[in-house]
Amino acid sequence: MTAPEQPARDHHVPYGHEPIHHGHVFAVERLRYRDEAGRELVRDIVRHPGAVTVIPVTGDGRLVMIRNWRLSVAGWLDEFCAGKLERGEDPARAAARELEEETGYAAEHVRGVGTFYTSPGFADERMHVFEARGLRPVPRRLEVGERIEVVVRTVPEVEALIADGTLVDGKTIAAFAQWQLWRRARPA
Amino acid sequence: MTAPEQPARDHHVPYGHEPIHHGHVFAVERLRYRDEAGRELVRDIVRHPGAVTVIPVTGDGRLVMIRNWRLSVAGWLDEFCAGKLERGEDPARAAARELEEETGYAAEHVRGVGTFYTSPGFADERMHVFEARGLRPVPRRLEVGERIEVVVRTVPEVEALIADGTLVDGKTIAAFAQWQLWRRARPA
Numbered sequence: 001m002t003a004p005e006q007p008a009r010d011h012h013v014p015y016g017h018e019p020i021h022h023g024h025v026f027a028v029e030r031l032r033y034r035d036e037a038g039r040e041l042v043r044d045i046v047r048h049p050g051a052v053t054v055i056p057v058t059g060d061g062r063l064v065m066i067r068n069w070r071l072s073v074a075g076w077l078d079e080f081c082a083g084k085l086e087r088g089e090d091p092a093r094a095a096a097r098e099l100e101e102e103t104g105y106a107a108e109h110v111r112g113v114g115t116f117y118t119s120p121g122f123a124d125e126r127m128h129v130f131e132a133r134g135l136r137p138v139p140r141r142l143e144v145g146e147r148i149e150v151v152v153r154t155v156p157e158v159e160a161l162i163a164d165g166t167l168v169d170g171k172t173i174a175a176f177a178q179w180q181l182w183r184r185a186r187p188a
Numbered sequence: 189m190t191a192p193e194q195p196a197r198d199h200h201v202p203y204g205h206e207p208i209h210h211g212h213v214f215a216v217e218r219l220r221y222r223d224e225a226g227r228e229l230v231r232d233i234v235r236h237p238g239a240v241t242v243i244p245v246t247g248d249g250r251l252v253m254i255r256n257w258r259l260s261v262a263g264w265l266d267e268f269c270a271g272k273l274e275r276g277e278d279p280a281r282a283a284a285r286e287l288e289e290e291t292g293y294a295a296e297h298v299r300g301v302g303t304f305y306t307s308p309g310f311a312d313e314r315m316h317v318f319e320a321r322g323l324r325p326v327p328r329r330l331e332v333g334e335r336i337e338v339v340v341r342t343v344p345e346v347e348a349l350i351a352d353g354t355l356v357d358g359k360t361i362a363a364f365a366q367w368q369l370w371r372r373a374r375p376a
Contacts (some may be wrong), residue, residue: 012257012335021209021216023232025310028209031259033333041333044211045260046234051309068201071219072233077308084309114350116358117306118260120211120258120265121239121272125307127358145221145229147200162302163369164284170304170362172317177365181351 011036020044024083026123048125052095053082054174055113056132057107062152064135065172078167078169080175082127091128099132101141103150106181107120108134114178118171129175131182155180199224208232213272214311236313241270241363243301244293244320247363250340252323253360257335266339266355268363270315276354279316287320289329291338296322302366306359317363343368348375 016032027047034040056064068079083098085091096110113129142148153161158176161167204220215235222228244252256267271286273279284298301317330336341349346364349355 012333014261014262020202020211021232023208023216023218024230025232026234027283028211030211033259035333035335039332042212044209044213046214046310048310070305071200071202071221071231072308072310072312073305074202077305082204082309114356116356116361117258117261117265118358119311119313119359120260121270122234122260122313123307123311124260125310141367143374144227145200145223145231147223159369162366163373165302168302168304169308170306170358173304173362173365174358177361178350181347185351 011038014043018065026125039146044122046123046125048084048123049087050085050091050126050128051082051118051171052085052091052098052128052130053080053171054095054099054107054110054130054132055080055179056099056103056107056135058135062154063158064105065151065153065158066102067149067151068169074166077169077172078161078171079172081148082171092130095128095130095132100138101143102146102148104137104140105132105135106138107132108136113175113182116174116178127171127175129178131179193211196366198323199226202231214313218313232310234311236272236311237275237317238273238279238314239270239306239359240273240279240286240318241268241359242283242287242295242298242318242320243268243321243363243367244287244291244295246323246340250342251346252293253339253341253346254290255337255339256357260293265357266349266361269336270359273316280318283316283318283320289331290334290336292325292328293320293323294326296324301363302369304366312343315359315363317366319367357367 014031014033018030021028081102202219202221206218237251269290
């Protein structure tokens with residue numbers, strides 16, 4: 001019997017996943033890989049379960065947004081409602097849940113717009129973007145530690161807030177851009 | 189002599205910054221804060237030095253982009269060139285540096301477009317967006333471990349890649365959207 005052949009290690013393909021930190025929201029893993037010259041390199045990567053964000057559109061075409069207190073930057077950010085995926089949770093279901101919890105609206109229709117990576121330089125977080133329509137008020141259910149205000153804005157208002165540097169949440173800017181291009185490709 | 193008065197702890201303002209991990213690119217800090225009810229809550233936050241991304245515009249209005257091998261997602265992403273800030277580095281200077289290193293173009297003019305947070309739910313990384321014009325070829329100087337191809341695209345091509353879900357780098361989508369709104373607000 002021969003020993004199983006050692007799989008070839010492609011350069012730039014990580015191996016040696018060493019757990020560094022495991023927290024409530026994310027973990028950190030130390031990866032090793034080799035470059036073309038065979039040098040071993042080490043990078044730390046944030047492992048994140050992924051997240052959803054929702055663009056809720058009212059009957060007259062305005063967007064339900066939030067002002068969200070962000071501990072990471074110790075300030076209020078203008079955002080679309082969002083939240084991380086629970087283990088094994090369907091993104092569309094998570095979107096409907098976060099919409100209700102954070103804005104106090106339930107949606108008749110939740111449709112997938114697209115996805116993107118928020119910061120692939122150091123993290124694998126994938127953001128799933130949804131559009132929600134057919135909104136009706138329901139009780140808000142903020143999670144412990146959340147501090148959120150709801151604000152409804154027109155599309156030109158959102159564009160102006162991005163252009164003047166007031167709206168600085170990258171996920172919200174990217175989701176808004178993706179949604180506008182998605183809508184343009186799918187005329188009603 | 190009376191003891192110095194304990195400063196009032198505003199709810200939702202973090203205290204007790206405990207270092208958890210310190211790596212080459214980012215650190216992790218455990219923050220404690222109290223909610224309105226006085227409950228102590230704990231959150232881990234990624235501390236990042238910040239980064240720059242550059243939208244290089246050719247004389248005929250096309251955009252110089254890269255295809256970038258990303259270890260975090262083990263795949264190639266379509267992106268604008270980008271890189272993290274070195275300690276104390278001026279963002280505009282970092283933008284000029286990353287442009288030269290990754291794309292092989294030097295720019296006559298580098299102008300600030302805006303900034304955003306890439307993932308404020310768990311990280312404080314701030315992305316500084318620049319437009320570069322007056323491009324001339326220089327030698328590329330990839331850093332050890334980088335794997336990057338240069339590709340030049342028209343604005344409609346970039347929009348199509350975002351709309352069809354091929355371009356999934358959030359920083360690139362957000363920077364592109366910010367740049368288009370910034371240009372609209374500053375007609376030539």
